[in-house]
Amino acid sequence: MEMAEQKTAIVADAPHPVAQTLRMLWRDKFALAAAVFLLIVLLSALFGPALLEGVATKTNLRGRNAPPFDFSQPWYLWLGGDALGRPLLARIIVAAQNTMAVAVGAVLCSLAIGTTLGMIAGYTSRMASQVIMRLADVIMSFPSLLLAVIVLYMLPPSVFNLIIVLAITRIPVYLRTSRAEVLEVRERMFVQAAKVMGASSGRIIFRHLLPVILPTLVTIATLDFALVVLVESALSFLGIGIQPPEITWGLMVSQGRAYLTTAWWLSFWPGLAIILTTLSLNLLANWLRTALDPVQRWRLEIAVKKNG
């Protein structure tokens, strides 16, 4: 309590928040590496297909399953070639777009829908709350893979439809979390203060409640992001995910797994891309959780560890 007071006195002269965030990121080397890796993935997703589409789809049956680390080849063949002789590195870069689109799309959709429903359930009438919570129960007890199969059966397995499926399955997480948070936050005094000022329910929900619960939800979203990439890959494994010639990392892993014993690199590299991305996200989420927690924050703030 007292320490908190002392710190606030100092925070008055704190550096710019962005600079401080970067400084805290610099302190945690794991998180820094994660952030850098994610930046690379992001750039691949944005520009990869435009730059490498042609290279990545060029089949070369005579050069199939070309082994990796043959540096006499062009750079995009350094990680080897797939079962149709297409360069793996180029394909991984190109596939980043779909993979990210599915993951970002699904997470954002479920975040938006789940949070909205959760806040409505938490802030408005008991009736609405009951209906929404039952809906969450139904989705939760509906096996997510099954939902995926059903929806992808009815709709063609496009990136967009995959996003819908994955988003639906993740909604309850945000719904329940935001509802629980809202139930707590709505009792806080600043919400009452807003009510006293005559603020409408909409204003209270979006101006007062949402910004407060958002950090928690963003942390969950980061973890979910990793989960969605893995689920997408599992769907591909079961043959109901994205279909070629579209590519995602998950699809690449599942296509390559048949060759695990003979040409390990086919599924290893995309698998590694998934692992590194999800790992980075998890590390970053961890870091974020610490950075957002005033009690833990000092761990990222202290310059040098001195022990007596």
Added chain:
Amino acid sequence: MKKFLWKRAVASAISLICLIILVFFLSRLTGDPTDLFLPETATQEARDNYRRVHGLDQPLVSQFFRYVTDLVQLNFGESVRRAEPAIDPVLRGFAWTLQLATVTMALVTLAAITLGSLAAFHVGGFFDRVATFFSLMGASAPDFWIAIIAIVVFSVGLGWLPTSGTGSVWHWIMPVAVLFIRPFGLILQVVRGSMITALNSAYVKTARAKGVENRPIIFVHALRNALLPVITVIGDQTAAILNGAVIVETIFGFPGVGKLMIDSILQRDFNVILAAIMVTAFAIFILNIMIDLLYAVLDPRIRY
């Protein structure tokens, strides 16, 4: 207490009914099982016949009505694919899945709580970093990938473990290990986060002022308080396994309900899908009620 259970039962029943309606109509939207069941060469006559025998020629609403009428008498209908009542393979599969979920989650809970608590106590230290890194790493890998590599390494390469199937305790090791990884990573993180908060709490300060040793501070004072968010996640993860450890079941030839569900939907064996969903949903509702009761056991402030 009684009122709480009653309310939960009613809420669950409502959810279950919604679920049945949803699955009944959604699954039928995927199409007709006739073409899948009959050989490609079958005549139109044979197809009509098949639809008649399985009641697929009726309007959807009357099919639903018939299904519900049977269901009230606990008749889940026949499997169109298998020569047996739809509930039979479901119960068989569910028994396996339940065992798998129980064993896995028991191990996960034990390991994640112990290691997560220790990581929280040494937060920022070497152990914490290593535990966090490896748990995240494990949780980040696609499970079918791990499963196949495990078979290649431990069965084919080293010959330590049987590749797949059931039978001895050795057959359980790889499926459980593969299923273990993701919930372990997740729960370890939740335990760690929750324990960090608990270890920073005022009552832990009191305990330190009382001269209590570190071990009881971690595992007695902080842990019980930190467990509430943890058991929620444990519940969710258990539910996820109950809902079908499809990948593990597929690769390790484990006769669980998850693979059955996927196969049934691919074969459009609607009655089996419905029976499977009802059984797992029922189990999950029971699980959720148990979790709620566990809250009250762990935290005397919670009373229903």
Added chain:
Amino acid sequence: MAYKLGRIAAAFMVSAVAGHAMAQEVTVVLAEELDNVDPCEASRSNIGRVILQNVSETLTELVPGTGVEPRLATSWEETEKGTWRFHLREGVKFSDGTAFDAEDVAHSIARMTNPDLICEIGNKYFGGIELKTNVVDENTIDITPDPVQPIMPLLASTITIAPSEAPMDAYVDVPIGTGPYVWDEYVRGQRIKLSANPDYWGEAPSVTGATYLFRSDASVRAAMVKTGEADIAPNIALQDATTDMDFSYPNSETVYMRLDHSIPPLDDVRVRQALNYAVDKEAFLGTILADGTIIAKGITPPSTIGYNDEVEPYPFDLEKAKALLAEAKADGVPVDTKITVVGRIGNFSAVQETMEALLSMWQDAGFNIELQMQEVGDWVEHLVRPFAEDRGPEIVQAMHDNANGDPVFSMFFKYDCEGAQSATCDEKLDTMIEEATALSGDERAAKWSETFAYTHEIAADVMLWHMVGFSRVNPRLDFEPTIKTNSELQLGQIKFN
């Protein structure tokens, strides 16, 4: 430490699979569980591999390279036009102790064609055919198919015989048959056990018992034979077939791309030929597909009668394809219309890569073409009539299995205007099929040969390959898979080394 663990584990495993070395038993690992065990469903490969000729036997048997041989029928003849008389083997008993007689045959035929039971064999081989039976005496039966079936003895090789106690309107839980093995137990989801039938009418087999296990992942099946957990994995993937335990065999499956002749531009023969010329079928062999795969020119494999040796497959000729396309375009054929290729997910192990490679070849030739891989349930709606009204030009990837030696099992429903899977409607072709079906002997073979030449000429479809399958077999067994291995696995033919 690790070594010790390994040894303990090994010890356990030996005890777990101890059956092996002791008795003459084998373990077979299959891809899918048996959802039904009724002998009348034995034409499904997952059921047939366990039951066919092991538990349930047929009247006749098609032996690869030899032809139709006796099994439960010792001889047969066409007594009058269209009526076939089968003389049944005497002294044969079902595993439930009842004797095998003509009534059982009549019952089995009635049962498998019963519209209320819906049996695969009845629907697959006898759709649209009415079978009249007449029990002459205990060991003689007359079968009269309508319409007339010149190949009735061959068709008889598909009919599994169940005792007359088998219910008419319900599947059986335990198959009872006359075969060399008896159905011991079926622990659903886990295993099936068969053991040798002590009262078998024929020669006692070397294998005294068999356990069937089910693993849907091909690499796991291969691994199981390698680790000794199984003896035979009848169906493994090409990429796993890397050891000398692995055998390849023509599996009677033919992969082809069905063209929809009713929608432009596929109604134009030049466009269809261009599609054929654009595919470098050779390039797949030894790469995506196994060595030993045969380039196809007709829908049935070389072991079928009427296989036309004179027809040459369309060679890979990109220029020719482009030229044909240009020519068609000049005549106003809308060759730029987007064509959809519908592939079936998981149809064979490299289907994904194959389709992607095909697509890129066709794109090279200048086709506007896209690929959709679909689950079987959706795919079958593109393959089987009635087709969607609003469809565009479609090419459906399909794999056809004809191990029965006669093209009749293929041609009508693939190419006749009325055929369930036919997207072709050509009067001349219809007549040829009709004529061939009614003939027998060499005339029949010649007519089929002519028909194949014609389908090739009009480029009815893009024929690709006759495939090979791979089995992994434990070296302690003397067993080589054949073209029949896809649909049956006769334990009686397995010997020990």
Added chain:
Amino acid sequence: MADHLIEVRNLSVDFHTAQGTVHAVRNVSWHLDKGETLAILGESGSGKSVSASAIMNLIDMPPGEITSGKVLFDGRDLLEMSSSERRKINGSRIAMIFQDPLSHLNPVYTVGWQIAEIMTAHGMPAEKARTRTLELMKRVKIPDAENKIDSYPHQFSGGQRQRLMIAMALALKPDILIADEPTTALDVTVQAQVLSLLEELQEETGMGMLLITHDLGVVAEAADRVVVMNSGEIVETGTANEVYHTPKHPYTKKLISAVPGTGKMTDPLATGIEPILQINGLTKHFGGFVAVDDASLTVLPGETVAIVGESGSGKSTLAKTLLRLEDASSGSALYLGRDLVTMPSDELFALRRDIQMVFQDPTQSLNPRMSVFQIISEAFEIHPDILPKPQWKNRVRELLELVGLEASHMHRHPHQFSGGQRQRIAIARALAMEPKLIICDEAVSALDVSIQAQVIDLLVKLQEELDVSYLFIAHDLPLVRDFAHRVVVMQGGKIVEQGPVAQIFDDPQEDYTKGLMAAGLSPDPEIQADRRRARAELLETTI
């Protein structure tokens, strides 16, 4: 030297943060003798608790670091000992109790178990510990101890919880008891009971007691000697009497002068003015529980009416009902003739401008995610008729200057301000609506004394300038004495007494009001000693 029970010598403790090192305490030295009570007096942020934390080994390192100093106990330096040695001392030789016993007791274990644990942790067999626990609970006057031993902390009242903490701390008869703000969150009457319990127990055991507090009244009541701390340094030491009557350091002087309840009382306003608010028979039920029971009072324009009562008296519920945060069960509250209780929501919306509220805890009543500008200008967003958008910035600037804050800080967020500054922001927010009546719900209770005085000065100034009325809710009588026109005393949902401030303070009629007065602590040790004596006599006569 070794004759002191414990001695802290030249202790300096730093905390490391991203903004650099914070010197929590610098060169602090003090000592405590047997049977003596030493008070460390300081406001928040003064570092008054740090030396106690160092003694108990409760400083997390990192981020904390002890840069110099010794803590001598039994002739040994505690800071040199291993943690297991220190664990043996903690609880058995030196024990500690804390402010806010609810959060310092483990919510999921029974109090009996928690008290017994301090004994079992130091080697006592479980059964014996339980017997002793029961004794201790009886000793600290927990009613029905036999049954309550297996109850959980949340099942006790605040005062009982602090007694339980005391029982726990004294279980092993420690040589030293450190009490960190032991009565801060408690009602005045309970505070008095807890302090006298501590005094009694000290007499019994002869332990030394270190009392950490911000409250001069507590010092006057309990301390022999006092150490005054400010910004991590000791500014003054001496006996309680010396420090109060002859403070040397300017900080001490300022602190003493800020203590409320010593100034001139305000005269009541002239009667005959139309009241701005007239409450008649207002009642609020929660199920069967009556939170506010038939309350009637009036507020005149420009008047400050204080509502005083202990926790559970219904004073906050009354305020919430007036603001329609809760719906009244019956009765009326006429605001300029219109009934707030039954008013339809559109009318109520317009009226929100006239009646505003300032909440107890400014940390919680300001949205942490909004800047000061956003917080204040939200009033204009909600009520667009107040001000056109281009003028918002100027008005916010004006308001900030009015409440004594720098206008240039308007883009900062609440956490960048101190507690007192935050409450000023909250007041500015209320003023943005240009209200006629401001309800202050314990608006200064969470603040340090010196800050309290400043905020109250501000409120008085604003009333003079803007002629607003205040309904001032407080639990602390001396606080309202200096500036309320009239005082309303509530107990158990009922108004027990109301009248002009002078009447209530100089001539209370009701026993409850008298009791409340008597329980209040005077900052003057001499007055407090008299009161203690009087209390003791009262106790003897009643027995």
